[in-house]
Amino acid sequence: MKLALAQLNPTVGDLAGNSQQILKAANTAASQGARLLLTPELSLCGYPPRDLLLNPSFVESMATTLGKLAEDLPPSLAVLVGTVEKNPKAQMSGGKHLFNSIALLERGKVQQIFHKRLLPTYDVFDEKRYFEPGLESNSLTLDGVRVGVTICEDLWNDEEFWGKRNYQVNPIADLVQQGVDLLVNLSASPYSAGKQQIRESMLRHSARRYQQPILYVNQVGGNDDLIFDGSSIAFNRAGEKVCLLPAFETNLAIVEFDEAVPDLLPAKVAAMPTSLDEEIWSALVLGVRDYTHKCGFQKVVIGLSGGIDSSLVAAIATAALGAENVLGVLMPSPYSSEHSIIDAQALVDNLGIISHTLSIKELMQGYDQTLAPLFTNTEPGIAEENIQSRIRGNLLMAISNKFGYLLLSTGNKSEMAVGYCTLYGDMNGGLAVIADVPKTRVYSLCKWLNSRTDKKVKNVQDSTQQEIIPANILSKPPSAELKPGQVDQDSLPSYDILDDILQRLIHDHQGAAQIIAAGHEPEVVKKVLKMVARAEFKRRQAPPGLKITDRAFGTGWRMPIASKW
Structure with a gap:
């Protein structure tokens, strides 16, 4: 069975334009013999939609657009599309009104809906503001192949890899216990410098640990302050990289799953940037x-x-x-x-x-x-x-x-x-x-x-x-x-000194004592920390800045202006 990874660049809120991107990718995938197309998390509305999700007409338009897209897709192809789904039990349970979901579109209809189980609330993420977590494992069966479906954060809770669990459940482990043949992950994972190496290490670890092939498709493009690098990738059950899409550009690749093995066969592996610069x-x-x-x-x-x-x-x-x-x-x-x-x-x-x-x-x-x-x-x-x-x-x-x-x-x-x-x-x-x-x-x-x-x-x-x-x-x-x-x-201070102090303060969360212990002059450290605190009112009035590190002065930075600390 051939699976297609569509590395798309959606515009937040452009339901018609994003739907056309998915349809174009679907037609290309179908022409190359693909049976299942994977698109990124929330590919229909773009990520992150933020408070657009609080607008009922936006949510309803998404459902209408999804239904129309299902009708227009090639009949030979099944497609996983990122969307939102209403929570029918929200009023009764007091939960959030929406799920972050994946829709399986096939034969002109929405055949299944899967909900994201792990909702991140750190750095630039605030998904618990909008979404209710899914409670069930997600899988589909296509031509006799059982596919485990996960959404972005669902993949990021392997206690062996991280040395701890950030959530009570591990969706990957649950799917493996249910006997799926392969795992797919539909993501909108923002870029930060060096992050792809962490992703690859994590995916490789999971593939080897569970002896499961994994296909990971990521959004690409810039939306406000966030940049998404794509770098969609697939690993076979031995943890070998069998496919990699180019970073920072839209692309589509076909990966074949051989049921007889059962495993992913080698496909095209794109060259990655040769340096951090x-x-x-x-x-x-x-x-x-x-x-x-x-x-x-x-x-x-x-x-x-x-x-x-x-x-x-x-x-x-x-x-x-x-x-x-x-x-x-x-x-x-x-x-x-x-x-x-x-x-x-x-x-x-x-x-x-x-x-x-x-x-x-x-x-x-x-x-x-x-x-x-x-x-x-x-x-x-x-x-x-x-x-x-x-x-x-x-x-x-x-x-x-x-x-x-x-x-x-x-x-x-x-x-x-x-x-x-x-x-x-x-x-x-x-x-x-x-x-x-x-x-x-x-x-x-x-x-x-x-x-x-x-x-x-x-x-x-x-x-x-x-x-x-x-x-x-x-x-x-x-x-x-x-x-x-x-x-x-x-x-x-000289910029090499200043930047090291700022790295320790902002990214490593070190206090003055730790920074001084690292070899910096006490008076310099105290001066810099005071300047950082006093400049908060300026940063609050700055234009949005492109995020390329794990901690930027943007969506994920929430410091008070009036503070004595």
């Missing part, structure tokens, strides 16, 4: 492309300072959208160094993007004159410095409003963590592209980008040029250039 780059490019297009934009605008952050964002946007759809705006002040202007222009030339220069000197003078009566007898300081950033932010927003371009903000995670950014200035924007990328990783990505010469990876105009990010941008000390001679390290 390439993986993160691909994720960010996909995230920018999908956020821009799914929000209805075609072009973006970026403020170019001649610094490394805006250079990386411009390179990502160029790869995502094409040079003709990226506008870089240079906004020099009297404090901008000549090399910064030269570096920004060199970047524009390397990428082939459109650019425009707007001097802010006269605008700064206008602010000084207007504020002079109030600011008299005070020393120039942070307020005057921030005015420069806010002038630039206003100009960029004016361009965005005038021409309908999406403004991309350029602040990195290190800056966002400690508040080294200006509200209503450089924080302006519709998407914070590298808000989950630490400064040290920004440098690493730029160096990786310059080391690549193949056009497919960089997607820039000249595939033969060696340098994308000008060398001087990589070598000069980072600076906001808001006053003469200013560098970031006037206010911050």
